[in-house]
Amino acid sequence: MSQSICIISTQAPYRGQFAKEALDAALVSASYEIPTSLLLMGDGVYQVLEGQSPDQLGRKNIASMFQSLELYGIETVYIDGESLGERGIAPEQLLPLYTLLEGDAVASFLAQQDKVLSF
Amino acid sequence: MSQSICIISTQAPYRGQFAKEALDAALVSASYEIPTSLLLMGDGVYQVLEGQSPDQLGRKNIASMFQSLELYGIETVYIDGESLGERGIAPEQLLPLYTLLEGDAVASFLAQQDKVLSF
Amino acid sequence: MATLHTVNKTGQPLELCLRALNAGDSVLLLEEGVYALYEAGDVLSELLRHVAVHVLDADVLARGMTNRDNLDIDMIDYQGFVELTETNDKVVSWF
Amino acid sequence: MATLHTVNKTGQPLELCLRALNAGDSVLLLEEGVYALYEAGDVLSELLRHVAVHVLDADVLARGMTNRDNLDIDMIDYQGFVELTETNDKVVSWF
Amino acid sequence: MKYALAVYGAAGTGGQSSQTALSFARALLASGHEIIRVFFYQDGVHNASGLISPPQDEQNLPEQWQNLVKEHNIDAVVCIAAALRRGVVNAEEAQRYELPGSNLREGYELSGLGQLLEATVEADRFVTFGD
Amino acid sequence: MKYALAVYGAAGTGGQSSQTALSFARALLASGHEIIRVFFYQDGVHNASGLISPPQDEQNLPEQWQNLVKEHNIDAVVCIAAALRRGVVNAEEAQRYELPGSNLREGYELSGLGQLLEATVEADRFVTFGD
Numbered sequence: 001m002s003q004s005i006c007i008i009s010t011q012a013p014y015r016g017q018f019a020k021e022a023l024d025a026a027l028v029s030a031s032y033e034i035p036t037s038l039l040l041m042g043d044g045v046y047q048v049l050e051g052q053s054p055d056q057l058g059r060k061n062i063a064s065m066f067q068s069l070e071l072y073g074i075e076t077v078y079i080d081g082e083s084l085g086e087r088g089i090a091p092e093q094l095l096p097l098y099t100l101l102e103g104d105a106v107a108s109f110l111a112q113q114d115k116v117l118s119f
Numbered sequence: 120m121s122q123s124i125c126i127i128s129t130q131a132p133y134r135g136q137f138a139k140e141a142l143d144a145a146l147v148s149a150s151y152e153i154p155t156s157l158l159l160m161g162d163g164v165y166q167v168l169e170g171q172s173p174d175q176l177g178r179k180n181i182a183s184m185f186q187s188l189e190l191y192g193i194e195t196v197y198i199d200g201e202s203l204g205e206r207g208i209a210p211e212q213l214l215p216l217y218t219l220l221e222g223d224a225v226a227s228f229l230a231q232q233d234k235v236l237s238f
Numbered sequence: 239m240a241t242l243h244t245v246n247k248t249g250q251p252l253e254l255c256l257r258a259l260n261a262g263d264s265v266l267l268l269e270e271g272v273y274a275l276y277e278a279g280d281v282l283s284e285l286l287r288h289v290a291v292h293v294l295d296a297d298v299l300a301r302g303m304t305n306r307d308n309l310d311i312d313m314i315d316y317q318g319f320v321e322l323t324e325t326n327d328k329v330v331s332w333f
Numbered sequence: 334m335a336t337l338h339t340v341n342k343t344g345q346p347l348e349l350c351l352r353a354l355n356a357g358d359s360v361l362l363l364e365e366g367v368y369a370l371y372e373a374g375d376v377l378s379e380l381l382r383h384v385a386v387h388v389l390d391a392d393v394l395a396r397g398m399t400n401r402d403n404l405d406i407d408m409i410d411y412q413g414f415v416e417l418t419e420t421n422d423k424v425v426s427w428f
Numbered sequence: 429m430k431y432a433l434a435v436y437g438a439a440g441t442g443g444q445s446s447q448t449a450l451s452f453a454r455a456l457l458a459s460g461h462e463i464i465r466v467f468f469y470q471d472g473v474h475n476a477s478g479l480i481s482p483p484q485d486e487q488n489l490p491e492q493w494q495n496l497v498k499e500h501n502i503d504a505v506v507c508i509a510a511a512l513r514r515g516v517v518n519a520e521e522a523q524r525y526e527l528p529g530s531n532l533r534e535g536y537e538l539s540g541l542g543q544l545l546e547a548t549v550e551a552d553r554f555v556t557f558g559d
Numbered sequence: 560m561k562y563a564l565a566v567y568g569a570a571g572t573g574g575q576s577s578q579t580a581l582s583f584a585r586a587l588l589a590s591g592h593e594i595i596r597v598f599f600y601q602d603g604v605h606n607a608s609g610l611i612s613p614p615q616d617e618q619n620l621p622e623q624w625q626n627l628v629k630e631h632n633i634d635a636v637v638c639i640a641a642a643l644r645r646g647v648v649n650a651e652e653a654q655r656y657e658l659p660g661s662n663l664r665e666g667y668e669l670s671g672l673g674q675l676l677e678a679t680v681e682a683d684r685f686v687t688f689g690d
Binding site: 003005016017018021024025028029032034115117118 | 565600601640641644671672673675676677679680685687689
């Protein structure tokens, strides 16, 4: 079972359970010792904006859930640089645990994965 | 109860039940003898493309449901011209029962309505 | 007949709302519509010259968008949302 | 490692798919993704030079899009969909 | 003023409309307005399901809606067509469609689209919470 | 080849993914492939509800899924976390959460996300039907 799994998360943080489910899937995958990566694209990049306070929505803070990834050996989150640029988000507004993929790097990264789960 | 109701339908024809529900609402509204109009905007304009054959989806033909509107006294469907233009749709590809609203006409049309229901 | 327009997403809902506005109308950005602060800064600046634009505080705070308040858009709570529905004659929802 | 990309909407799913393509990949437009024939004609023409693009016939027929077959995109049925998943090494879904 | 509300989304799935509508309804009542009807439509019908168990660290929106409906004696109508296709039914409909059970919470009425149109016209303000 | 499928959407609401996935599953079986698991996730869990009554002039997708699952003895897993928050439960969970009834169709198992990851790795091909 040395297959690699990439989890792509493309939805904004409080849109249904997409963001949380992608994180759950990453944690379960890593706990099975499957080589696991998490890639944020499109509105998914909003998940790691600093300063989220969703208490009034009665929801748990999605950004803070990203901190549990490291415990399971997922040490970086891949982020599509173009998605940041389109939204005018500067890297320093993000949680400090990411690797930017610029230009063709997204495509080559995906080509290396054995299986891809989308959220 | 001489209030006017406008029903705005903005989703593609086989996306959930949006298109059908907007039509249902228009029919019920007209059957209550409320002055009723139906306005298609955005992806909603796809609802009146001719030549739909949704049998393989196990769904009823949305375009053909528009024909029942006339029986209830709704003689025209208002269509946002800009939404057609963006999609490169020519008026002759549509069912022949519409009134195009161009430019500011959409805004002035909505200003005249007492209540607006969105689908 | 002034209208309050609520917008809960960028993309199609925001675009359709823009072409439905009359002078004197108000716009309320809520839920994922608050991302317009990031994605539609130029549109909003233009918009602010013609109509009143508000954002719902709970949704802005939830998403960590406070660093965009340089746009000088009026942030309101649910009480303010209620007041907007009182002062306008009708509400149109774009979603 | 050739990849089949399925796209079920225009907008974000189509845009993200475009930047994830490698030479030798295939794209299948299905459900509301078939509206790309209307909305993204230029993008598709460009795309067709680099990767194979297919549309699912049931979804094209349902929506009355047959008058756009001038784009010369390969129309397949579910059997063809299955074959695409056989010949590619993996499937990535954009939705 | 008299308000009528339409709620299109389920709790915690898809969009956020159930939560937004509930907060708005509370603010309305706090301002002294009257809610003449809440119409649950589309996925909003799931708010009336009695079988939902949200995770313990999240709010229970269906329960909160039901409490609001009870406390303020709100006319809460669930669209019957939308509910049948989503598996939300009362005992009567369960029997009519020969279903193995029912799950509609107390305090909600299953009825048709006419109830939406009627409320829209009768209310001073009508607000849709799309999903 | 061995396939695993994930279905994210309910029948006839939101997107079209339940219908698309069903057609794809049938085509897979017709081609002689094996489906090692179908994982119902997000709103896809509603496909396993026994209380759904679609209009008579529309297809009954939950029934068609159940028939396919039975006929081909497919391992059909419904994500338990997604199901609990959407009100799809079997008798055991109904008892655990003190709910007034249960509605899971026969032939489906409620289980965790591990079943999705396991199937993803074990299958030759994994296909997600997003909504």
